[in-house]
Amino acid sequence: MFSRKTVLLVLVIAMLAVIAAQCGAAPTPETITVVETVVVEKVVQGETITVVETVEKEVVVTKEVEKIVEVNNDPWAGKVTLNWNLGTEPPTLDPALASDTTSVDVSENIFVGLTRTDPNDGSVLPYLATDWSVSDDGLEWTFNLRNDIAWVKYDPLSGEFTQEVDADGNPRFVNANDVVYGAKRTINPETASDYAYVTYIIKNALELNSGEDADGNPTELTMDDLGVEAVDDWTVKFTLERPAAYFPSIAGLWVLKPQPQWAIEEWGSDKWTEAGLIVTNGPYGLAEWIHGGSMKLVKNPLFIEADQVQIEVIDAVMITESSTAFALYENNELDTAGVPLPEVDRVKADPVLSAEFVNGPVPCTYYYGFTWTKPPFDDVRVRRAFSAAIDRQSLIDNVTKGGQLPASTFAPPGIFGAPAPGTLGQGTDVELAKASLQDFLDEKGMTIDDFNSTYDIVLGHNTSEGHARIAAAIQQMWKDNLGVDVRVENQEWKVYLKTINNDTPVEDMFSIYRLGWCADYADENNWIHEVFNSQEGSNRLRRNCTDANCSDTTGPDKFDELTTAAAMATDPAERIKLYAEAEDMFAGEMAAYAPIYHYTTVRVDKPWLTRNKPVVGGEDFYRWKIDQAAKDAATGN
Amino acid sequence: MLSYIVRRLLWLPFLLAIMIFITFWLGFYGPGSPEVVLLGQRYDPETAAVIKEQWGLNEPFALQYVKYVRNYVTLNFGESLTKYQGQPVARLLARRLPVTMELNAAAIALGVPLGIILGAIAATYHGRWQDRSIIFFTVLFRAVPSLVAGPVLLFVFAKQLKILPVGGWDGLFSASAILPVSILASGVVAGFARQTRANMLDVLSADYVRTARSKGLSEQMVMSRHVLQNALIPLVTILGLVLGSIVEGTLITETIFGIPGMGQLAFEAIGARDYPIIIAVTVLAAFIFALANLWADLFYGIIDPRIRQS
Numbered sequence: 001m002f003s004r005k006t007v008l009l010v011l012v013i014a015m016l017a018v019i020a021a022q023c024g025a026a027p028t029p030e031t032i033t034v035v036e037t038v039v040v041e042k043v044v045q046g047e048t049i050t051v052v053e054t055v056e057k058e059v060v061v062t063k064e065v066e067k068i069v070e071v072n073n074d075p076w077a078g079k080v081t082l083n084w085n086l087g088t089e090p091p092t093l094d095p096a097l098a099s100d101t102t103s104v105d106v107s108e109n110i111f112v113g114l115t116r117t118d119p120n121d122g123s124v125l126p127y128l129a130t131d132w133s134v135s136d137d138g139l140e141w142t143f144n145l146r147n148d149i150a151w152v153k154y155d156p157l158s159g160e161f162t163q164e165v166d167a168d169g170n171p172r173f174v175n176a177n178d179v180v181y182g183a184k185r186t187i188n189p190e191t192a193s194d195y196a197y198v199t200y201i202i203k204n205a206l207e208l209n210s211g212e213d214a215d216g217n218p219t220e221l222t223m224d225d226l227g228v229e230a231v232d233d234w235t236v237k238f239t240l241e242r243p244a245a246y247f248p249s250i251a252g253l254w255v256l257k258p259q260p261q262w263a264i265e266e267w268g269s270d271k272w273t274e275a276g277l278i279v280t281n282g283p284y285g286l287a288e289w290i291h292g293g294s295m296k297l298v299k300n301p302l303f304i305e306a307d308q309v310q311i312e313v314i315d316a317v318m319i320t321e322s323s324t325a326f327a328l329y330e331n332n333e334l335d336t337a338g339v340p341l342p343e344v345d346r347v348k349a350d351p352v353l354s355a356e357f358v359n360g361p362v363p364c365t366y367y368y369g370f371t372w373t374k375p376p377f378d379d380v381r382v383r384r385a386f387s388a389a390i391d392r393q394s395l396i397d398n399v400t401k402g403g404q405l406p407a408s409t410f411a412p413p414g415i416f417g418a419p420a421p422g423t424l425g426q427g428t429d430v431e432l433a434k435a436s437l438q439d440f441l442d443e444k445g446m447t448i449d450d451f452n453s454t455y456d457i458v459l460g461h462n463t464s465e466g467h468a469r470i471a472a473a474i475q476q477m478w479k480d481n482l483g484v485d486v487r488v489e490n491q492e493w494k495v496y497l498k499t500i501n502n503d504t505p506v507e508d509m510f511s512i513y514r515l516g517w518c519a520d521y522a523d524e525n526n527w528i529h530e531v532f533n534s535q536e537g538s539n540r541l542r543r544n545c546t547d548a549n550c551s552d553t554t555g556p557d558k559f560d561e562l563t564t565a566a567a568m569a570t571d572p573a574e575r576i577k578l579y580a581e582a583e584d585m586f587a588g589e590m591a592a593y594a595p596i597y598h599y600t601t602v603r604v605d606k607p608w609l610t611r612n613k614p615v616v617g618g619e620d621f622y623r624w625k626i627d628q629a630a631k632d633a634a635t636g637n
Numbered sequence: 638m639l640s641y642i643v644r645r646l647l648w649l650p651f652l653l654a655i656m657i658f659i660t661f662w663l664g665f666y667g668p669g670s671p672e673v674v675l676l677g678q679r680y681d682p683e684t685a686a687v688i689k690e691q692w693g694l695n696e697p698f699a700l701q702y703v704k705y706v707r708n709y710v711t712l713n714f715g716e717s718l719t720k721y722q723g724q725p726v727a728r729l730l731a732r733r734l735p736v737t738m739e740l741n742a743a744a745i746a747l748g749v750p751l752g753i754i755l756g757a758i759a760a761t762y763h764g765r766w767q768d769r770s771i772i773f774f775t776v777l778f779r780a781v782p783s784l785v786a787g788p789v790l791l792f793v794f795a796k797q798l799k800i801l802p803v804g805g806w807d808g809l810f811s812a813s814a815i816l817p818v819s820i821l822a823s824g825v826v827a828g829f830a831r832q833t834r835a836n837m838l839d840v841l842s843a844d845y846v847r848t849a850r851s852k853g854l855s856e857q858m859v860m861s862r863h864v865l866q867n868a869l870i871p872l873v874t875i876l877g878l879v880l881g882s883i884v885e886g887t888l889i890t891e892t893i894f895g896i897p898g899m900g901q902l903a904f905e906a907i908g909a910r911d912y913p914i915i916i917a918v919t920v921l922a923a924f925i926f927a928l929a930n931l932w933a934d935l936f937y938g939i940i941d942p943r944i945r946q947s
Contacts, residue, residue, distance in 0.1 A: 088905060089897070091721045192723060194675065270724060291732045292897025293806050319804050319895035320905065323788060327796050327803045463668075492668050497680045538681065 079312040093273035099194040108618030115252030119612035122416035122522040138243025154285035176230035178258030203227025243568040246523035283622035362599040363519035363615035373548040381440040387594035388433035389481040407595035409583040414615030417524030417579035425587030460510030462496040506548040522616040529563035715913035737898035748825025756833025778827035787893040804895040836868035877933040
């Protein structure tokens with residue numbers, strides 16, 4: 001009699017997570033032993049583990065009552081929740097170490113930066129820094145900080161945030177020293193931050209991070225020589241290597257976010273980011289991290305803008321397979337998801353899904369570069385003909401099919417200073433292409449057959465089915481529109497990267513090479529200047545070279561001067577103007593390369609979700625909104 | 638017998654060293670490499686050379702291989718290079734292994750008895766519709782890879798019927814485990830059903846079964862005491878093989894359903910050319926596989942006196 005009841009109890013408790021206290025043979029009191037199985041989550045050294053504990057209890061039962069108490073095993077129920085797919089386990093939450101989108105997405109929402117960018121146009125907005133100023137020589141940047149952003153820790157057991165206190169018991173607010181510590185830790189080579197290179201504009205950052213001076217000798221500098229200092233608790237000053245008007249955009253990147261020295265030193269670099277240990281200062285805190293499985297972020301009520309943060313819980317899964325994630329979306333288990341390419345046609349045809357379909361920007365551009373020291377691409381008319389003859393829209397409609405944006409300039413929308421696609425530079429213009437090539441042929445006294453027999457034009461791409469299909473389509477467009485024969489060759493990525501380097505002998509170099517570029521930070525400087533300036537960067541186009549193998553350059557041309565000037569100009573309007581001029585000249589007048597398309601992601605958003613898609617710096621969940629009533633109605637909760 | 642076990646165990650380290658060699662060799666000469674993955678668009682040969690130097694990837698093949706083996710001897714599995722940069726591989730595996738073990742244990746616990754029962758039924762009704770339909774389904778289960786079965790079942794049960802969750806992992810005793818466990822178990826069921834049926838048909842035509850029948854034993858007695866028992870012996874060996882195929886199935890199943898196990902980890906590591914993880918997972922799989930085989934051989938000897946004596 002007893003045992004059966006006990007078993008029943010255990011079953012009820014274990015399976016329904018219900019605590020039941022009950023029973024006995026009616027009037028006479030008796031004592032029974034109830035075995036309760038309780039599943040608890042404990043944080044042991046930062047690892048959340050699930051423990052099944054068996055507790056024996058003596059219960060005196062006087063009458064038969066059935067009392068079922070719902071245990072609140074889902075503290076997240078009833079909150080405004082975003083169901084999100086991280087896609088993979090975030091390799092790290094440490095802002096110093098993050099270099100992949102998943103890690104950055106999370107860190108963006110749990111840590112504040114000095115600045116943040118407007119998700120629409122890439123312009124820089126205040127965040128931890130209320131305002132900033134630059135010295136007349138453009139080298140010293142002073143940021144004034146607000147003094148009310150609390151360092152907090154979330155306790156997974158109590159479900160509450162508490163503000164951190166220092167050794168004297170004073171509450172900790174994010175201050176200038178945290179910023180300085182963060183910058184030094186990121187740049188310190190011992191931290192091994194992959195993304196430290198974006199900070200190299202800071203004085204001595206390159207030398208300290210690489211450990212070598214300009215001559216390749218071991219550096220004699222110490223971290224104190226880094227160009228960052230706390231002027232007082234609420235003022236931080238950066239000194240740069242050279243003037244850089246885009247620095248506020250870099251200052252907001254995750255690698256320069258303030259970091260909690262005491263927590264990192266207490267738990268060590270690889271442990272401090274675990275749930276229950278991590279100290280954060282952003283709109284959300286880390287509530288739960290089941291490695292490889294799921295992650296929960298909860299709204300930080302102590303955050304300065306807590307009243308504007310509408311979504312209370314981010315419930316994130318880590319589904320790698322995109323078709324599985326898409327199925328979750330269709331089942332209302334995700335609020336937004338990428339559309340796998342094979343599903344695009346179905347989504348567009350479906351009356352419901354097509355309304356939820358969004359073409360979001362990705363800060364990447366696909367382009368073909370011309371080797372300037374390899375005839376006939378030393379002639380601007382040939383380059384222009386090859387660029388203008390590419391029917392970008394047809395390529396997108398028939399080959400890539402991902403709704404990409406046809407490109408006529410380099411930097412994509414969302415990057416500060418980027419021109420609207422199709423307005424400047426060189427887009428598709430078949431008539432111009434024909435005329436341009438004819439002009440070249442006439443001057444050389446060649447026919448198209450002479451052209452084809454004289455020049456062995458090779459288009460190179462790294463081995464991939466997608467690149468091969470694009471190359472074949474463009475090869476055909478060149479044949480159809482210009483009559484030129486182009487061979488296509490592919491190489492494995494590592495070999496390919498070596499080939500397109502500008503120290504490869506020109507005879508081994510392709511005439512035309514494929515590449516893509518993605519943003520490191522949301523400023524044109526990262527694009528037109530860092531990729532194409534012939535004096536800085538890789539100069540794969542081999543512009544302004546003294547010889548075909550580009551052993552040296554003849555110095556900057558007008559384009560190089562434009563992008564350098566734009567990097568130094570302090571007035572944002574002036575910079576936009578300079579970049580527009582540089583972009584237009586480079587793709588248009590100079591036809592230096594052929595912009596092809598700007599990448600996009602095709603995704604679906606549930607109608608109850610209002611969101612942004614910042615192109616750089618991670619998803620800004622704290623700006624998103626969810627109409628929870630509509631979501632509940634649709635999901636039947 | 639003991640010397641046999643010792644001999645087999647002594648072989649194990651060599652076997653694992655060979656496994657490391659093959660995995661390492663494929664990675665070394667195969668396309669892609671970790672420094673390329675890590676540098677992405679910032680790749681330039683100088684930086685790549687520095688990183689390769691740091692990781693010891695520019696050392697000769699033989700030296701790198703010897704280092705790996707030496708580290709494994711001291712149970713040092715290294716650190717992740719690209720995907721989970723700097724994190725010890727041992728810790729990554731320790732987090733993932735329990736999930737994969739649960740998944741496989743459930744698949745075996747479910748698949749083996751079910752397979753034997755179905756196989757026995759098929760043999761009992763040899764040539765009739767029960768037999769034919771069981772054979773049809775086991776061939777189907779065996780032939781359809783989890784790469785296909787996964788999405789198909791997802792489509793039917795999660796998307797159309799909406800009775801099971803699409804993905805994720807809430808532990809073995811949750812609805813999220815039903816589909817992945819079923820897929821892994823289906824292969825086990827198929828293997829065991831076919832083998833049981835074949836063995837039983839073999840045994841049914843054996844002399845001692847005819848003798849048992851002629852002694853006047855009831856059909857039930859013949860089946861349970863003589864046929865089934867003898868037919869089960871060879872099954873022990875195929876358990877080892879089946880284990881191998883679930884290890885392979887786990888890789889795909891975990892990735893499709895988003896289960897945080899070793900298979901998913903391996904899948905991610907392969908994409909990122911994260912050699913230390915790939916090698917560790919391979920070696921671990923080989924180790925389990927080798928042990929399972931050893932166990933099968935030993936157990937075979939224990940339950941079948943004919944083998945023990947020879």
